[in-house]
Amino acid sequence: xxxxxxxxxxxxxxxxxxxxxxxxxxxxxxxxxxxxxxxxxxxxxxxxxxxxxxxxxxxxxxxxxxxxxxxxxxxxxxxxxxxxxxxxxxxxxxxxxxxxxxxxxxxxxxxxxxxxxxxxxxxxxxxxxxxxxxxxxxxxxxxxxxxxxxxxxxxxxxxxxxxxxxxxxxxxxxxxxxxxxxxxxxxxxxxxxxxxxxxxxxxxxxxxxxxxxxxxxxxxxxxxxxxxxxxxxxxxxxxxxxxxxxxxxxxxxxxxxxxxxxxxxxxxxxxxxxxxxxxxxxxxxxxxxxxxxxxxxxxxxxxxxxxxxxxxxxxxxxxxxxxxxxxxxxxxxx
Amino acid sequence: xxxxxxxxxxxxxxxxxxxxxxxxxxxxxxxxxxxxxxxxxxxxxxxxxxxxxxxxxxxxxxxxxxxxxxxxxxxxxxxxxxxxxxxxxxxxxxxxxxxxxxxxxxxxxxxxxxxxxxxxxxxxxxxxxxxxxxxxxxxxxxxxxxxxxxxxxxxxxxxxxxxxxxxxxxxxxxxxxxxxxxxxxxxxxxxx
Amino acid sequence: xxxxxxxxxxxxxxxxxxxxxxxxxxxxxxxxxxxxxxxxxxxxxxxxxxxxxxxxxxxxxxxxxxxxxxxxxxxxxxxxxxxxxxxxxxxxxxxxxxxxxxxxxxxxxxxxxxxxxxxxxxxxxxxxxxxxxxxxxxxxxxxxxxxxxxxxxxxxxxxxxxxxxxxxxxxxxxxxxxxxxxxxxxxxxxxxxxxxxxxxxxxxxxxxxxxxxxxxxxxxxxxxxxxxxxxxxxxxxxxxxxxxxxxxxxxxxxxxxxxxxxxxxxxxxxxxxxxxxxxxxxxxxxxxxxxxxxxxxxxxxxxxxxxxxxxxxxxxxxxxxxxxxxxxxxxxxxxxxxxxxxxxxxxxxxxxxxxxxxxxxxxxxxxxxxxxxxxxxxxxxxxxxxxxxxxxxxxxxxxxxxxxxxxxxxxxxxxxxxx
Numbered sequence: 001x002x003x004x005x006x007x008x009x010x011x012x013x014x015x016x017x018x019x020x021x022x023x024x025x026x027x028x029x030x031x032x033x034x035x036x037x038x039x040x041x042x043x044x045x046x047x048x049x050x051x052x053x054x055x056x057x058x059x060x061x062x063x064x065x066x067x068x069x070x071x072x073x074x075x076x077x078x079x080x081x082x083x084x085x086x087x088x089x090x091x092x093x094x095x096x097x098x099x100x101x102x103x104x105x106x107x108x109x110x111x112x113x114x115x116x117x118x119x120x121x122x123x124x125x126x127x128x129x130x131x132x133x134x135x136x137x138x139x140x141x142x143x144x145x146x147x148x149x150x151x152x153x154x155x156x157x158x159x160x161x162x163x164x165x166x167x168x169x170x171x172x173x174x175x176x177x178x179x180x181x182x183x184x185x186x187x188x189x190x191x192x193x194x195x196x197x198x199x200x201x202x203x204x205x206x207x208x209x210x211x212x213x214x215x216x217x218x219x220x221x222x223x224x225x226x227x228x229x230x231x232x233x234x235x236x237x238x239x240x241x242x243x244x245x246x247x248x249x250x251x252x253x254x255x256x257x258x259x260x261x262x263x264x265x266x267x268x269x270x271x272x273x274x275x276x277x278x279x280x281x282x283x284x285x286x287x288x289x290x291x292x293x294x295x296x297x298x299x300x301x302x303x304x305x306x307x308x309x310x311x312x313x314x315x316x317x318x319x320x321x322x323x324x325x326x327x328x329x330x331x332x333x334x
Numbered sequence: 335x336x337x338x339x340x341x342x343x344x345x346x347x348x349x350x351x352x353x354x355x356x357x358x359x360x361x362x363x364x365x366x367x368x369x370x371x372x373x374x375x376x377x378x379x380x381x382x383x384x385x386x387x388x389x390x391x392x393x394x395x396x397x398x399x400x401x402x403x404x405x406x407x408x409x410x411x412x413x414x415x416x417x418x419x420x421x422x423x424x425x426x427x428x429x430x431x432x433x434x435x436x437x438x439x440x441x442x443x444x445x446x447x448x449x450x451x452x453x454x455x456x457x458x459x460x461x462x463x464x465x466x467x468x469x470x471x472x473x474x475x476x477x478x479x480x481x482x483x484x485x486x487x488x489x490x491x492x493x494x495x496x497x498x499x500x501x502x503x504x505x506x507x508x509x510x511x512x513x514x515x516x517x518x519x520x521x522x523x524x525x526x
Numbered sequence: 527x528x529x530x531x532x533x534x535x536x537x538x539x540x541x542x543x544x545x546x547x548x549x550x551x552x553x554x555x556x557x558x559x560x561x562x563x564x565x566x567x568x569x570x571x572x573x574x575x576x577x578x579x580x581x582x583x584x585x586x587x588x589x590x591x592x593x594x595x596x597x598x599x600x601x602x603x604x605x606x607x608x609x610x611x612x613x614x615x616x617x618x619x620x621x622x623x624x625x626x627x628x629x630x631x632x633x634x635x636x637x638x639x640x641x642x643x644x645x646x647x648x649x650x651x652x653x654x655x656x657x658x659x660x661x662x663x664x665x666x667x668x669x670x671x672x673x674x675x676x677x678x679x680x681x682x683x684x685x686x687x688x689x690x691x692x693x694x695x696x697x698x699x700x701x702x703x704x705x706x707x708x709x710x711x712x713x714x715x716x717x718x719x720x721x722x723x724x725x726x727x728x729x730x731x732x733x734x735x736x737x738x739x740x741x742x743x744x745x746x747x748x749x750x751x752x753x754x755x756x757x758x759x760x761x762x763x764x765x766x767x768x769x770x771x772x773x774x775x776x777x778x779x780x781x782x783x784x785x786x787x788x789x790x791x792x793x794x795x796x797x798x799x800x801x802x803x804x805x806x807x808x809x810x811x812x813x814x815x816x817x818x819x820x821x822x823x824x825x826x827x828x829x830x831x832x833x834x835x836x837x838x839x840x841x842x843x844x845x846x847x848x849x850x851x852x853x854x855x856x857x858x859x860x861x862x863x864x865x866x867x868x869x870x871x872x873x874x875x876x877x878x879x880x881x882x883x884x885x886x887x888x889x890x891x892x893x894x895x896x897x898x899x900x901x902x903x904x905x906x907x908x909x910x911x912x913x914x915x916x917x918x919x920x921x922x923x924x925x926x927x928x929x930x931x932x933x934x935x936x937x938x939x940x941x942x943x944x945x
Contacts, residue, residue: 067725068725069725070597070723070725072593073732079732079734080734083730083732083733083734084733084734085733085734085735085736085739086733086739088730088733090728090730091728092725092728093723093724093725093727093728093729093731094723094728094729094730094731094732095592095593095596095723095731095732096731096732096733097589097592097593097616097619097623097732098589098615098616098619100585100615101585101586101589101592101616104581104585104586104589104590104593105589105590105592105593105596106593107579107581107586107589107590107593108548108550108579108589108590108591108592108593108594108595108596108597108601109593109594109596109597109723110593111548111577111579111590111593111594111599112547112548112577112593112594112595112597112598112599112601113597114577115547115548115575115576115577115599116547116575116597116598116599117575121725138582138583138585138586139582139583139585139586139589141582142581142582142583142586145582146579146580352699353532353699356530356699356700357530357699360530360701361530365700365701366530366699366700366701367698367699367700368698368699368700369693369694369697369698369699370697372556372642372643372693372697372878392700392797393796393797393798393800393801394797394798394801394883395694395698395794395795395797395798396798396880396881396882396883397880399882399884
């Protein structure tokens with residue numbers, strides 16, 4: 001059962017009032033006892049969506065497991081900026097092996113804990129979209145198929161950001177990256193079928209699959225805690241804007257995440273054993289332009305003349321998501 | 335050192351035959367080494383397996399080019415594979431067939447060997463009778479024991495039972511014993 | 527208990543006696559019987575507690591072993607050839623992180639062309655990966671080396687690969703003394719990791735180390751591997767005391783102390799070589815053999831000591847460095863630098879071609895008669911006519927076709943209607 005959306009607004013701001021919630025419903029970040037699993041001093045960019053997501057997700061996981069957690073991390077931004085040797089931001093047992101094997105390493109950790117009878121310690125595997133959906137995909141699928149007791153979290157910033165913003169299978173159509181530049185008549189990244197990782201995870205019929213964004217951090221926390229109530233292979237796909245890679249303002253990270261949901265481009269939902277069990281409805285559908293405009297990676301769509309044909313295709317895919325997942329209530333239907 | 339080469343087709347238990355022979359020799363306190371040629375054999379493709387038996391540790395590791403004995407589990411290999419390549423002049427030959435060597439057209443070729451060491455055995459028939467299946471490997475080992483005396487029938491039986499427990503093992507032993515008796519009577523009468 | 531059984535099965539029993547806690551398995555010829563055997567032992571409960579993971583690739587197999595080993599579990603996997611290459615990145619990762627994983631490599635040729643038979647190209651391709659490389663001559667030694675390998679790996683915190691010739695050893699039935707659980711437990715204590723992922727004492731493993739510290743970390747890896755040169759003979763002696771037989775060590779010399787000609791090789795071919803040595807000795811030839819049991823780290827001093835007195839050395843190896851020459855030969859020359867020993871590099875047994883007594887006799891006769899020029903790579907039993915014809919074909923036409931098929935044309939076994 002998803003968390004009931006409770007919205008409290010202080011006069012003059014949109015800050016939610018934690019004090020009015022029961023302690024279990026409050027954000028982990030609101031308590032002094034939070035683990036600070038990824039503590040300050042890391043080298044992430046200003047406004048990095050990934051570290052924001054990781055901080056919320058891991059502290060929630062630590063609360064859910066009483067701090068009995070081990071993490072396997074793929075190569076990528078998160079790994080690089082969190083462990084600038086000789087310093088480390090991590091306050092939990094943490095292993096970085098290779099780019100493509102985080103799910104398999106997590107499998108091995110879980111197996112070792114199981115054989116040693118340490119049922120109290122849980123395992124998280126984590127990585128970016130490149131390490132999870134491309135180079136690590138075989139290992140991810142293997143972990144799902146075996147139903148290994150691992151929660152895998154993918155922080156999706158839609159590209160290989162650590163290496164300088166190259167295209168991954170998660171890069172959206174028409175986005176500019178270092179190797180999908182909009183030169184000539186090319187509209188940036190191709191309009192392919194995409195690689196819908198959450199749906200693929202659901203096709204493996206694993207106990208829990210969820211998507212989340214860093215615009216709804218309590219929702220992310222809830223989903224991590226929900227996942228930790230369960231055992232077996234679990235997958236959470238978190239949308240995390242990258243201001244540097246996307247060319248948006250570093251204080252727009254959360255706004256971008258909110259817009260990607262409200263346009264319908266990124267459905268937010270939960271699934272169990274292959275079936276969707278809850279959907280986070282769009283409050284008020286927003287045209288995709290509003291989401292695309294603030295990002296320089298889509299700037300070529302707004303030239304003179306604008307590429308309205310491309311924008312229309314993007315809008316069509318958003319509308320399809322809305323229909324497919326039932327993201328709008330009847331009243332809000334287009 | 336006594337070197338045996340076994341020919342057959344994939345699925346006929348050629349490799350197992352070599353292994354069982356090595357276990358039989360081991361059971362008698364001797365050293366034995368068994369190994370197949372390997373390939374992407376599928377059922378029905380020609381297969382070769384080897385077994386060396388000695389009273390000291392066997393260090394040599396190469397396919398047997400000059401066997402002291404050749405066992406042919408499948409007569410359809412004749413004229414397809416050089417089954418007798420390198421067989422030593424005093425060598426033993428055991429061929430699974432209901433025909434005689436003459437009927438198989440091998441008379442002239444085999445004249446150079448010692449006639450009392452060459453034998454045909456209808457192993458598939460014996461196997462069908464005792465096992466209900468045309469699996470002639472244990473049968474041929476029983477025949478081999480009788481023909482060469484290199485291993486005893488008891489050792490062959492023990493090896494078979496260790497590998498195939500229960501009813502399968504018992505029937506294979508019975509089949510091997512039948513082949514042993516067959517060969518003994520053949521040798522008593524003389525070779526065709 | 528002394529048993530007559532298949533090499534793979536013996537190794538499975540030996541590994542099981544070492545009480546591995548996590549086994550990750552991915553099939554590849556010719557190691558499959560090993561992981562199958564271990565699977566049976568786990569299912570019947572004979573090997574417990576043990577988590578047996580059926581993974582989706584060799585890359586995943588070693589990665590899972592890395593995760594397990596870092597969590598303090600004794601981890602094991604097995605592979606060969608293409609599989610070893612597929613996990614190459616993980617090999618370097620395991621050694622760089624100092625994880626005491628033990629892995630069987632059932633030596634098999636690397637394609638293309640695809641070839642499932644034995645040679646040493648797989649292990650040789652990974653000789654610089656930071657893993658200790660041990661080579662077994664017999665199935666008995668293969669079993670014994672695994673037991674020693676776990677102890678060695680955990681003592682130094684360095685991963686170890688035990689190499690055994692695919693098919694020739696893995697699929698051969700021969701007598702092996704299988705130790706008892708009590709014997710192995712007495713020899714191999716439980717795994718005490720040097721670093722472990724533990725919520726009670728969190729550590730960060732795998733940080734990016736920059737120019738300011740990388741060289742030192744790499745040197746420490748090298749130093750640990752070098753320590754193996756001392757630890758391996760100690761372990762072999764300890765093993766001999768405990769189990770009553772000689773297995774492992776750095777090198778084994780056979781009738782070489784007074785030999786003028788010494789043959790050097792790795793693995794199961796030593797059995798055949800020793801036979802030939804005995805036959806030639808009967809004829810009065812002063813010949814001996816040296817088996818290199820530990821190839822990495824390279825026992826330079828021991829090899830120099832074993833070969834330094836000889837007039838000539840014949841290195842027979844089952845792999846070679848394309849464009850350069852022999853690999854073992856190169857290493858042997860290094861060991862003998864400054865000494866007036868003639869070194870002959872011979873490549874044999876590639877892709878499973880049998881190395882026969884007959885060929886070895888002819889080879890040694892050529893060497894002794896001075897017909898084999900030293901310093902040149904010799905390919906034993908190569909069909910030079912076939913090779914020359916193909917080389918000729920390549921110069922005649924740009925689109926000369928694939929070598930393997932062309933060779934068949936020369937042998938007349940392809941309906942060459944399309945040429």
